[in-house]
Amino acid sequence: MVLTQVAMVAIMTMTPVHMRAHDFGMSAVGLVIGIHIGAMYLPSLATGILVDKVGRTPMAITAGVTLLLAGIVAALAPGDALGLLILALVLLGLGWNFGLIAGTALVVDATDPASRARTQGTIDVLIALAGAGGGAASGMVMAATDFSTLSLAGGILALLLIPVLLWARCSSRETSSL
Template identity: 65%
Template sequence: MTTIEARAALHQRTLSVVMASQVFSGAGLAAGVTVGALLAEQMLGTSSLSGLPAGLYTGGSAAAAFLVGRLSQRLGRRVGLAAGYAAGALGGAGVVVAAGLGSVPLLLVSLLVYGAGTATNLQARYAGADLSEPRRRGRAVSAVLVTTTVGAVIGPNLVASTGRAAEHYGLPALAGPFALATIAYVIAGVILFLLLRPDPLLVARDLPAPEEPARGTSPAPASSGVVAGAVTMVLTQLVMVAVMTMTPVHMRAHGHDLAATGLVISLHIAAMYLPSLVTGVLVDRIGRVPVAVASGVTLLAAGLVSATAPDDSVPLLALALILLGLGWNLGLVSGTAMITDAAPPATRARIQGTVDLCIALAGAGGGIASGLVMTATSYAALSIAGGVLALGVIPFVLSRGRRA
């Protein structure tokens, strides 16, 4: 596999397999986003700790990101991603059992393990870019993210029906979406394990890498690219998780039912992934840095809209969450492209896993802090603080990103 034509054909096949798995994994990750905070509030009996699930499964995704990255570095994407989805499925099943037994310790442990599915879902975007040409890398990442939209939008809208199914079997309604996540992660893992052959990362190591600099050049630009991409994704993840996690709690406190909450979250997740086809083109054509700057501005707009939206206005809350998802998408696609540009195939998976570890830790911190901040202040204050923090992306990528 040394010709350009063969490489392009394998890249297209790899994209098809990864995209098929993402349809199912998207439904799996949506469960915790939609009802995780509500389940914690119900089982813990307080809203001040309702951000704990997001913190736990995001913290679990941090460990999983590191481990999946290391496992992929040694054995390839196929084994690493399949193992990550298997762990996510195990965690989802544990949450269902914990809800049925009313066991808080089992719930907390299971949410940690469940986070592996979230980390794996994000790491799959790297598999789509392993064999892509540098000038089309943004579009390759985007293609993987777009297919996640299908499951991620369907998942939250199945909250009511899966809840009824759970109650039919004597389980709490909020356990239903986690049962769906378990099944979805199993299917995604099986697809990758059986069909992702030959492994794109292992093949990329044996191919000429035109994106690598010539011998004797300074490594500083590559380092700047990795740091700029990492900071972009870390800040956008922190802000997105913090505001998104508290939105269902805020809506329930003001009388909105699960159907309305599921609609708002599904629109948010659609905005996280669906714009990726356009985002990828923008990243490839106008550059990584301008798109990263746009992410900070968009997240500020999201914070302002959510802070000023009337408590009973589902349309305005939906608009705020759509902007929140779009800002995250702009940051993720541009940041991923920066890092993949800078990281050579020989160490790419390890670097990507470490960066995703930092992203997950930022999300964990945002999830845990969000409940405390909202309890101490308000949802509006949390939203504005997140928007202002997101602006930190701009000066950083303007200095580091342009240097890279």
């Protein structure tokens, strides 16, 4: 959940800056961000069903892949390609949604009811801090490089979900076999 938050916030935060640098007006910026926010939250009911039917880990991996695709589309989109920016930000919102819901289900599965609220609260704080860090870092990355580099970096960062998930699964198997 922390990795999906960093990737999403970093790219989302700098998209309006990138768009304004390519002479898009505020109405286009508002459209892209509005559609992105819709993609973050509207699929939640369907995502919950998918997480239950497909599985938590496969959906978390899907989050990483979707966020990578968002980063690639954003990085490769010409500066004046509104449709591709919308696609990139829809994928970004959808990947975040997959990651958040799959991650929350993994936390519920891995905790007992007595410690669940404390654990989830700690994770929520980490997610908030990660978002703040991602937003701040994205400005520094943009100042040093460009939107394409930032977008690719965010997508690649999201792929770290896969080894983290595999490590967590191996660790939980080793712990349960002891």
